[in-house]
Amino acid sequence: MQFTNRRKIVRTFTGQFEDYSKYKEPLSNDFHHRCAYCDTLDNIITTPFEVDHFIPRKIFKDVRDDLDCDYTNLIYCCKKCNIAKSSKFSGDISVANPTNEMFYDPTEQDYNDIFYRNEYGIIVSEDPKGKNMISELRLYRPLHALAWLVGQTNDTISALEHRIEATTDVEQKEKLNSALNKLYKYYHKLNNIFISNYNEKNDLLASINR
Ligand SMILES: [Zn+2]
CATH class of the missing domain: 1.20.58 (Methane Monooxygenase Hydroxylase; Chain G, domain 1)
Structure with a gap:
């Protein structure tokens, strides 16, 4: 079974805020009201969704503070995934356009090409990086x-x-x-x-x- 039936995530919002949390509403629209990592719908959860920094704050702090409110670095996700992801990072923050190589960017990569669901609906992957993401984000949870x-x-x-x-x-x-x-x-x-x-x-x- 395919991982998600959501539409492609496209960043349409062009406004700017000085507080990253203010991007939550435009993010929820661009991310089709689903957690970018586990695909949970935001309207079925009473715990509010959060704004994740794809390159974590701890990593870019004092080096690339512009990434704090850079819309392209912000991801709409559920609290469980945000906690699991925390400051996990691999890559080089000193390059011009850094990314977090530990995870597939959900706006760049179609997750249906990486993940699928087994007969119980559990998220699985045959891809090495996908497998690692399942482990790091604890996407294997029932x-x-x-x-x-x-x-x-x-x-x-x-x-x-x-x-x-x-x-x-x-x-x-x-x-x-x-x-x-x-x-x-x-x-x-x-x-x-x-x-x-x-x-x-x-x-x-x-x-x-x-
Ligand atoms: Zn999630």
């Missing part, structure tokens, strides 16, 4: 598979809602509506499990290692 399942259910609900809207047959509409109601209930339960596990610091799903 929590991310659960987020994916919630996202898939969300997509199915949207598709069903559109179909119901387009259906004129009354009987057919009723059947579809009853299916939709079941799906809402399932989504609600699944989402609650996901949120309670995401919010817990030492949750079971997050702590299981490979």
Whole structure:
């Protein structure tokens, strides 16, 4: 299964702020409201998403302070991924256009070419750097598979809602509506499990290692 069905990430925002956190809203639009690393949708989580510095602050501090509010260095991601990524870096900060070679830049690299999902929805990769990213960002956690399942259910609900809207047959509409109601209930339960596990610091799903 493919890693994500999100559209390509394109940086369309051209404004400038002196506080990097102010870029969160334009980032959320450009990143299609998903964590750039694990693909979790921001609207299914109660923990606010964060702004990650692709080249970490600790690395560029006093050397390239311009990167603090450089939009091209900012990534929209969930708290779990931001914590896992922290100051991890490899590369040369002294070159003209430095990058963080430890990770694939989600705006440059299509993650579907690097990652995929196994039958349980767990994020996997055959690519050496991709494998390393899974380990460094802890993308192997079942929590991310659960987020994916919630996202898939969300997509199915949207598709069903559109179909119901387009259906004129009354009987057919009723059947579809009853299916939709079941799906809402399932989504609600699944989402609650996901949120309670995401919010817990030492949750079971997050702590299981490979
Ligand atoms: Zn994430």
